[in-house]
Structures are given as structure tokens and as C-alpha cells.
Amino acid sequence: MGDERAAGAEIGAGGERAAGGESLLLGRIAGAAWIVDLLRRFDFDLDRAADGPPEAVHLPSGEPLEMIAGDASGGAFMLVGTSVARPVLYVGSEGEGGLIATDLRAALALVVGLSSIHDATSVPYGDDGGARLREWLARADEEIREDWPELDAERARLRQALDLPEADGLLEALHRLAADEDYRPVSDAGDRYEPMVDPPGA
Numbered sequence: 001m002g003d004e005r006a007a008g009a010e011i012g013a014g015g016e017r018a019a020g021g022e023s024l025l026l027g028r029i030a031g032a033a034w035i036v037d038l039l040r041r042f043d044f045d046l047d048r049a050a051d052g053p054p055e056a057v058h059l060p061s062g063e064p065l066e067m068i069a070g071d072a073s074g075g076a077f078m079l080v081g082t083s084v085a086r087p088v089l090y091v092g093s094e095g096e097g098g099l100i101a102t103d104l105r106a107a108l109a110l111v112v113g114l115s116s117i118h119d120a121t122s123v124p125y126g127d128d129g130g131a132r133l134r135e136w137l138a139r140a141d142e143e144i145r146e147d148w149p150e151l152d153a154e155r156a157r158l159r160q161a162l163d164l165p166e167a168d169g170l171l172e173a174l175h176r177l178a179a180d181e182d183y184r185p186v187s188d189a190g191d192r193y194e195p196m197v198d199p200p201g202a
Helices: 002-012 015-019 022-030 033-041 046-051 104-113 117-122 131-147 151-162 167-178
Strands: 065-070 076-080 088-091 097-101
Touching: 022 033, 022 046, 022 104, 033 046, 033 104, 033 151, 046 065, 088 104, 097 104, 097 167, 104 117, 104 151, 104 167, 117 131, 117 167, 131 151, 131 167
Parallel strands: none
Antiparallel strands: 065 076, 076 088, 088 097
8 A cells, every 4th residue: 555655646746747748657657566457457558568559550640659558459559749748549459540538647547437448439429418428338337347346446546546537528539539530540551440439420
């Protein structure tokens, strides 16, 4: 518990916000074994970065990509560009991909606070303000709690330690970002990945 409190105080103090670096936040995470292990339980596995994405990909803009974690489906979480705040791209193993967050902290909030990125993009945000999507995600959470009763407590631990916002407030942005054609991955063979969400009006 001492390490957990220290990690929470250090990360939650806003050091990464002040320094503005995604790499600093990743370094803080890597230095706290319990956070690394718990993020893996939430299907954000830093060790999978060594394996690389499902295939070599690039963006139409040519911005550099850096894989930082993977999930059990073989998908990759990748930082975009070289600026201080770097957006996060998801590259799926089934040929789908797109932007999921404007920075790493928001991406982690989605990973920790939702049943999965896949669940959160499988139902449109819609004209109902995301009501049907939220109902779908609530049902998915109930299924997870059957096997993982500590789900809510573990989410709270990570939110506190990493100073994460609530995922619910990021759902609309997730769908808007995932629909951005400029951030659809392209394979080195020239094949454009499928969008993670239906285009507006579909």
C-alpha cells in the first residue's frame, strides 16, 4: 500500500500535466508494478509493445507512430506525432482502426472506465446523447462484475493513482475522433483500415 500511495501522490500531483509529456506518464506507470499489472487486467499491456502492431502501418499525414501497449485481441495502442500532447491511435488486428483520444491520460480513462474500446465503438453515439450506448456499456459492465466483483474498486484505484477523468464524459469525443478520416491507419501495402465507428448519418 505504501508504493500505491506514493504512486498516487506523485502521479496525481500533476507532474505530467506540468511537464506535458506522455513519456513521463508512461515512465511513472512503468515504475509502479501494481499499476502495470492492473492495466494489463484492463487489457492495456505495456509488454505487448515489444511485439509491434498487427502489421506495419502509417497515417496519410506521415506523422510518426509509437506503439506503447497492446491488447489481448492483438490490437495496438500507438502515440501519434512528436508534440508535447500526443493523440492515441488504436490499430486493430481485424483491419479496423482510428483515433481514440487526444492524449494518453484520456485514452487510459477509456481503457479503465469502459468494458472495452471495442464495446464503446460497436454502438453509435446517436442522436439520443449516447443513451443507448451507455445502456449497452452498463450491461457489459454487469457481465464483467460477475467474474470480477472488484471492478469498480480497481477502476477507482487507477483513477486516483493516474488522475484519470471519468470515461463517460469522453464517449462523444471518442466517437468523433474515431470518425476522423485523417487518422485512419494505412498498411504498407496501401490498404486503408476500416473505421471503428459508422460514419455520421450512416
